[in-house]
Amino acid sequence: MLPHVILYNAVSLDGRITGFNADIELYYDLVSKWDIDAVLMGSNTVLTGLGAEPGEIREEDLESLVNREKDPEDLRPFLVIPDSKGQIRIWDELFKMPYLRDIIVLCSKATPEEYLDFLKGRDIDYIIAGEKYVDLKGAMERLNSKYGIRSIRVDSGGILNGVLLNGGLADEIHLLIHPELVGNINESSIFISNDLNPLNNTIKLKLVHINKLKDDIIWIKYDIIK
Ligand SMILES: NC(=O)c1ccc[n+]([C@@H]2O[C@H](COP(=O)([O-])OP(=O)(O)OC[C@H]3O[C@@H](n4cnc5c(N)ncnc54)[C@H](OP(=O)(O)O)[C@@H]3O)[C@@H](O)[C@H]2O)c1
Structure with missing residues (x-):
């Protein structure tokens, strides 16, 4: 669905x-x-909002990022970001947003393996859908079936x-x-x-x-x- x-x-x-x-x-x-289950934010919007360049790396608290609490009872929305080129590296700053439950990154088969490892190293979930760009229809179906997301x-x-x-x-x-x-x-x-x-x-x-x-x-x- x-x-x-x-x-x-x-x-x-x-x-x-x-x-x-x-x-x-x-x-x-x-x-x-x-009452929505997720916010879908464009990668340019994220970078502009945080005043960051594509691929920019900033100081991060990796330990608290990896050990963040994941509460299945948390009803706040997910933040979902298509980032097939692996441009966003400042996840620590995004997790400081008060309204979000967790982050899911949408990637494609063209997303560099190194970037997927970067996300894994921060315990950030990702979905791979599409060849060059993210196949948004396929990704949304997965957001629904895997995370129960019904509204965005x-x-x-x-x-x-x-x-x-x-x-x-x-x-x-x-x-x-x-x-x-x-x-x-x-x-x-x-x-x-x-x-x-x-x-x-x-x-x-x-x-x-x-x-x-x-x-x-x-x-x-x-x-x-x-
Ligand atoms: N006034 C408002 O309400 C408001 C709200 C939000 C943002 N903004 C402004 O909007 C600007 C940013 O907007 P923008 O239009 O440049 O970029 P954007 O919509 O924020 O980002 C483009 C997104 O589209 C994805 N994309 C591009 N082509 C695609 C395709 N063929 N298939 C699937 N996904 C595709 C990109 O994914 P990849 O990274 O994978 O390519 C990226 O995540 C900023 O200045 C921001 O301040 C204004």
Whole structure:
């Protein structure tokens, strides 16, 4: 079974996800009440968030990382990260996030063996799915069958959103629309796709919720019509 997948982004009115003053407190305050089993975070989002370069290594407390408590009764969400190229090495810092139960890395057959050993050395679970990139459908089926993950909130940029949308793997889109116009085409948007959809082949949405929050920010939720 495939988990239910919710894309969630803070955006400017012109659909950019960077280059404006996102209300981060509001963004996380809203999702803290959602009942989800996992957060799927793009590797670029992780690196940007931690201000790290791909492959960067920082000081880590390996002993407490390896001996961390794994409580089967823990109901907090997993953090799941596709990282087929083995770019993230600062796992110690990610485990300091308060909201997560444990981390699962999604790799592919192209992921260097050395990186898989790096993860094993930190007792971090990984799933191998796909040849070059991660086969997200196959990986999600495994997340469901092995870890019981039934619902996923995606915290990523337009690249991972794009792969999920084009693969028919996303079920809902939630946006926090901020009253700002960015206007810069170099700033990222919520949906990046190599294939420009012809007009009659766009992804269709159904509005299910709209709510004005503080400071003229709109929370809008659409179901994705499949
Ligand atoms: N405003 C918001 O709500 C918000 C939220 C999150 C992030 N952001 C911003 O978004 C930016 C990062 O976004 P981004 O779009 O550059 O990257 P991203 O979505 O964070 O990362 C790209 C992810 O897509 C995976 N991927 C790429 N091609 C794939 C394919 N063909 N099949 C399967 N997986 C594939 C990559 O996996 P591999 O590593 O395996 O290639 C990687 O994990 C940052 O600036 C961040 O601050 C904004």
